[in-house]
Amino acid sequence: MSFRTVTDQMQRGVSVPVAPQRIVSLVPSQTEWLFDLGLAERVVGVTKFCVHPAEARQTKTVVGGTKNFRFDVIDSLNPDLIIGNKEENDAAGIHQLAARYPVWMSDIITLQHAYAMMRQLAQLTDTVPRGEAHITSIQQSFPSLLLPPRRILYLIWKSPWMAVGANTFIHDVITTLGLHNAVSLPRYPELTDEAIRQLNPEVILLSSEPYPFRERHLAALEAIVPRARVMLVDGEMFSWYGSRLQPAAVYFRQLAAQLR
Numbered sequence: 034m035s036f037r038t039v040t041d042q043m044q045r046g047v048s049v050p051v052a053p054q055r056i057v058s059l060v061p062s063q064t065e066w067l068f069d070l071g072l073a074e075r076v077v078g079v080t081k082f083c084v085h086p087a088e089a090r091q092t093k094t095v096v097g098g099t100k101n102f103r104f105d106v107i108d109s110l111n112p113d114l115i116i117g118n119k120e121e122n123d124a125a126g127i128h129q130l131a132a133r134y135p136v137w138m139s140d141i142i143t144l145q146h147a148y149a150m151m152r153q154l155a156q157l158t159d160t161v162p163r164g165e166a167h168i169t170s171i172q173q174s175f176p177s178l179l180l181p182p183r184r185i186l187y188l189i190w191k192s193p194w195m196a197v198g199a200n201t202f203i204h205d206v207i208t209t210l211g212l213h214n215a216v217s218l219p220r221y222p223e224l225t226d227e228a229i230r231q232l233n234p235e236v237i238l239l240s241s242e243p244y245p246f247r248e249r250h251l252a253a254l255e256a257i258v259p260r261a262r263v264m265l266v267d268g269e270m271f272s273w274y275g276s277r278l279q280p281a282a283v284y285f286r287q288l289a290a291q292l293r
Contacts, residue, residue, distance in 0.1 A: 174282035
């Protein structure tokens with residue numbers, strides 16, 4: 034088997050086989066991208082959270098979650114490439130896997146990082162023409178997607194409230210769409226009710242993941258900021274950095290119509 038050394042998005046040198054044939058994906062959004070590259074036959078393992086496409090969990094071996102890996106199952110699959118992500122995967126688990134297998138890691142904070150990940154995985158798997166066609170289509174759809182410039186608060190958790198701040202992929206998507214993130218703190222700060230009042234957002238977006246916000250949660254936020262419009266949104270559209278970016282373009286157009 035021939036190998037080539039590549040640099041992943043964490044600036045790690047990784048010796049990867051040419052045209053890997055037994056791929057384990059530890060990241061749901063990247064799993065979907067592999068399938069869209071036409072690599073279904075070469076993906077042998079996925080996580081229990083890899084819900085797109087539906088056939089991923091139905092036809093592939095589930096190797097645990099994104100942070101709790103079943104190492105014995107992964108070993109039984111004898112992968113020649115494992116694909117992970119800095120934020121979504123457990124660092125200690127990745128280190129353990131990297132001692133035995135080629136592990137390519139993404140590190141995605143912006144849309145540009147997402148496009149780079151998609152290109153690099155296409156290059157690693159010799160599916161560049163198909164990958165470029167998808168990427169070009171996505172890139173052409175985003176510049177035209179400017180939403181009304183509302184001041185928004187994007188919440189991902191309850192008890193305590195947790196918001197999306199700067200230096201995150203969701204923040205980059207939000208600002209690319211022309212929205213203004215009310216939270217300037219980095220990452221995912223915890224907020225009190227009073228802190229939310231002080232932020233004074235025009236719109237509060239309640240994500241469907243990782244916390245499963247539902248209609249019953251709207252009233253609590255409406256009581257905290259009565260003047261704000263509180264809406265449920267599909268978290269996959271804002272946070273999945275891969276093939277989901279294609280249907281996201283349609284979703285954001287619908288959201289724009291609601292915010293006008």
